[in-house]
Structure formats: C-alpha cells, structure tokens
Amino acid sequence: xxxxxxxxxxxxxxxxxxxxxxxxxxxxxxxxxxxxxxxxxxxxxxxxxxxxxxxxxxxxxxxxxxxxxxxxxxxxxxxxxxxxxxxxxxxxxxxxxxxxxxxxxxxxxxxx
Amino acid sequence: xxxxxxxxxxxxxxxxxxxxxxxxxxxxxxxxxxxxxxxxxxxxxxxxxxxxxxxxxxxxxxxxxxxxxxxxxxxxxxxxxxxxxxxxxxxxxxxxxxxxxxxxxxxxxxxxxxxx
Numbered sequence: 001x002x003x004x005x006x007x008x009x010x011x012x013x014x015x016x017x018x019x020x021x022x023x024x025x026x027x028x029x030x031x032x033x034x035x036x037x038x039x040x041x042x043x044x045x046x047x048x049x050x051x052x053x054x055x056x057x058x059x060x061x062x063x064x065x066x067x068x069x070x071x072x073x074x075x076x077x078x079x080x081x082x083x084x085x086x087x088x089x090x091x092x093x094x095x096x097x098x099x100x101x102x103x104x105x106x107x108x109x110x111x112x
Numbered sequence: 113x114x115x116x117x118x119x120x121x122x123x124x125x126x127x128x129x130x131x132x133x134x135x136x137x138x139x140x141x142x143x144x145x146x147x148x149x150x151x152x153x154x155x156x157x158x159x160x161x162x163x164x165x166x167x168x169x170x171x172x173x174x175x176x177x178x179x180x181x182x183x184x185x186x187x188x189x190x191x192x193x194x195x196x197x198x199x200x201x202x203x204x205x206x207x208x209x210x211x212x213x214x215x216x217x218x219x220x221x222x223x224x225x226x227x228x
Contacts, residue, residue, distance in 0.1 A: 036219070043118075043205055043221035044156075090155060100146075100217060102155045 002027045004093050004103035012109040019078040021089050021106045023065075026072065029095030033074040035065055038088045038105075047089075050074060061085070086110045115139055116208050118220035125196055126228055132192045133223045135206030141186035142208035146217060147179075150203040162189050196227040 007022040025031060032051045036044040048059025055067040065076045074091060091103040115138040125131050135145055144163050148156040160181050162168040168181040178200075180192040189208075193200055203224050207217040 041203075041222070041224065043116075044207075044219040046216075046218075049216070099158055099161065102157075104155045 002029075002031070002093050002095050002098055002101045004091050004101055006089075006091055006103040006106045008106050009104065010107045010109065012111060013081045014111045015083055016080050019076070019081045019085065019108065021076040021091075021108065023074045023076065023091035023103060024072050025074060025091070025093040027093055027095040027098075029098065031096075032094045033065075033067060034092040034094070034100075035059065035063070035074075035076050036090045036092060038090065040087075044090065047076070081108075081110045083110050083112065114210070114218040116142075116206065116218050116220040118204075118206055118223050120223060121221065122224040122226075124226045124228065127197055128195055130192055130194045131196055131225060132190055133204055133206075133225075135189045135191070135208070135220055137187045137208045137218070140208075140210050142189075142210065143186065144209045145183055145189040146207045146209075147181060147189075147191050148205045148207070150205060150222075152203075156205060159191075193225065196225070198227045201225055201227045 003026045005024045034049045035047040038044050047063050048057045050057050050067045058064045063078045089106045092100050094100050117136045119134045147159045150156045159174045160168045160170045162181045162183040164183050164186050170176045183189040203222050205222040207219045209215045209217050
C-alpha cells in the first residue's frame with residue numbers, strides 16, 4: 001500500500017524568505033516521488049522528481065527536494081520565495097508498478 | 113514536448129444532460145491515459161486508467177456506467193459524464209504516459225464542469 005502525508009495544509013511565508021513544504025510517504029516498493037504545483041484553475045506542472053538516482057533533486061524555479069529513506073521524507077525547499085510561487089503543491093508517490101498516489105496538498109501563500 | 117490538452121476548459125450544463133471531455137496528447141503517443149477528479153480545495157483522486165483499444169479500469173467507487181471512457185487512438189481519450197447531476201460538478205484532469213502506465217505522467221490543464 002502507498003500513502004502520502006503532507007504535514008501542513010497551509011504554509012505562509014514572506015517574499016524573499018525560505019520555503020519548506022513537508023512530505024512523508026509510505027510505500028511497499030521502491031518509490032518514485034514527485035512534486036507538482038497547481039496554480040488556481042490550472043493543471044499540474046512537474047517541479048521535480050526522484051527516481052532512485054541522486055537523493056538531492058533539483059527542479060524548476062529554484063526548487064529542490066531531498067529523498068531521505070530513513071525518514072521516509074521528501075521535503076520541498078526553496079531558498080527565497082517569490083510572489084509567483086503562491087499556489088497549491090502536491091507530493092506524489094508511486095511504487096514500482098503502482099499508480100500515482102497524491103498527497104492532500106499544501107497551499108503556499110507568499111506575503112509581500 | 114509531452115504536451116497534453118483538454119477540451120473544453122470549462123463547461124456548464126443542465127442536470128440530466130451528458131457532457132464529453134476530450135484529452136489529447138499533442139506531440140507523443142500515449143498508450144495509457146488517466147482521468148482524475150478534484151473537488152475544491154482537495155487533492156486529485158484517480159477515477160480510471162485507460163489503455164488504447166481496451167476497456168478502462170475504474171477505481172473502486174467510480175461508476176463506470178456514469179463515467180464512460182473511450183480511448184480509441186494513441187492520442188485521444190474521452191470522458192463522458194452521463195446524466196450529470198450537481199454533485200458531479202468538479203475539476204476533471206487527465207494525464208498521459210509514454211510507454212506504459214507506470215512511466216511519468218504528463219497532465220492536462222483540466223476541465224471545470226458545473227452542473228446546474
């Protein structure tokens with residue numbers, strides 16, 4: 001069985017400060033992990049993915065995430081938030097031969 | 113590359129009517145397409161997996177007679193919501209994968225359905 005927990009339903013940061021969005025997963029298989037961003041009434045855009053290569057993954061728009069197997073975590077970070085980063089973020093797990101399982105999402109607000 | 117489109121982007125219909133949503137892979141052939149449903153402020157829930165030329169596989173709790181899925185070609189899948197009711201109002205998102213259902217998925221922009 002697979003599951004994803006995003007510990008914060010809403011995160012609010014000031015522009016220019018760091019962003020941390022937390023994700024923990026459970027998977028019976030060697031997982032692939034993804035972070036997607038969704039702007040209001042828009043589809044999903046892939047930020048980054050981990051597929052058993054380097055544990056520190058760099059994505060688009062300055063985001064990165066680190067796969068920590070011992071902690072079953074895949075937290076998303078960005079050194080400096082921009083107003084355009086305000087959106088909904090989904091962590092997704094997929095075990096080998098399994099379908100995507102989406103986390104509940106974290107809404108990121110960026111204050112001026 | 114790997115662009116997925118959906119049409120229409122939004123639709124409003126009367127209760128009891130049927131609505132068809134198209135999902136197209138524009139620059140690749142998608143052997144597998146997926147249909148998701150997203151309620152306001154909630155996550156995406158997989159409704160069904162559709163493979164070209166075969167019947168769709170529905171997730172538990174999804175009525176296959178209400179949500180008809182057709183995947184007649186490698187670039188087109190359609191979702192028809194039959195006899196729509198207000199509770200079917202939602203954001204429907206499709207995705208497509210290259211080379212098999214467990215490869216990376218590319219998502220469409222979504223279709224907002226409102227049933228009056």
